[in-house]
Amino acid sequence: MDRQEIIKALSTLGEPQDGQRWQDYSRLGFNSGDASRLISLVKDKEGEFYESEEDDYWVPLHAWRALKPMMPTGLELLIDSFHQVYEDEWAQDEIPEVVAAAHNKAIAPLVTFIMGTDNVLEARFLAVDSLVQVAKAYGSLVAKVSLSLSDCLKKSPAAERKLSGYLIAQLIELKAADAHEAVKVAFTEERVDISICGDLEDVEIGLGLRTERDTPRPDYHAKDRTDEDDDDTPRIEPVRRDTPKVGRNEPCSCGSGKKFKKCCG
DSSP states (O other): OOHHHHHHHHHTTOOOOTTOOOOOGGGGTOOGGGHHHHHHHHHOTTOTTTTOSSGGGGHHHHHHHHHGGGTTTTHHHHHHTHHHHTTOHHHHHHHHHHHHTTGGGGHHHHHHHHTOTTSOHHHHHHHHHHHHHHHHHOGGGHHHHHHHHHHHHHHOOTTOHHHHHHHHHHHHHTTOGGGHHHHHHHHHTTOOOHHHHOOHHHHHHHTTSOSSOSSOOOOTTGGGOOGGGOSOSOSOOOOOOOSOOOOTTSBOTTSSSSBGGGTTO
16 A cells, blocks of 8 residues: 555544454555555654544554554564654553564564663663563563563663663563562662662562561652651552543643643643
């Protein structure tokens, strides 16, 4: 298909419902030869769809969903699109699933992107999420993904404390106790933003290596601290959204009266 044919086909699909099974995009006639054009729609560099008030607003979302059965075709181009999509809630939730469909072929290019210091930090977070999703989708790859995350942590420079904190948080998500030594070294070298993953004792609790703290918990966010925070429950909890995503053309929940995409979207 050419670009306009793809846009026409995807525009008919409209806004998806949160939690609904993805449809079979192959029925629209897509094949691996369409991957590069689909990715160009995902990137939406000119804001053609982001500014739309019509159903074609959702073209980028349907484009990345259509890519899933084609993986690993277009994998590296899709990873490069993280620079454009990392702020989008739907992309944060769904693109890791698309990338994970590439199975073990996703691991090396994701690691390369994560360690690319010229890449936007939040886009690198999306790459970390995608790497973790590979492990969640394929149990046989958990050890390989955990090792890759641990290697990234070992190589993360002192200036990248937020990245190190995020890597550790995701190692906890995978219960990667084998990464304990790399984690300890990162803390010893003061390369970790503890507001993201907690201190070493909290991390060890998260990894299942201890059941309680030996020392009082530090004030990770002193200005935001409430009495409810003064307990000994583990700091680490997987951060997942429990509420449905707001449609980008719906009124913003903040009460501004603006559409979500023009306000907090």
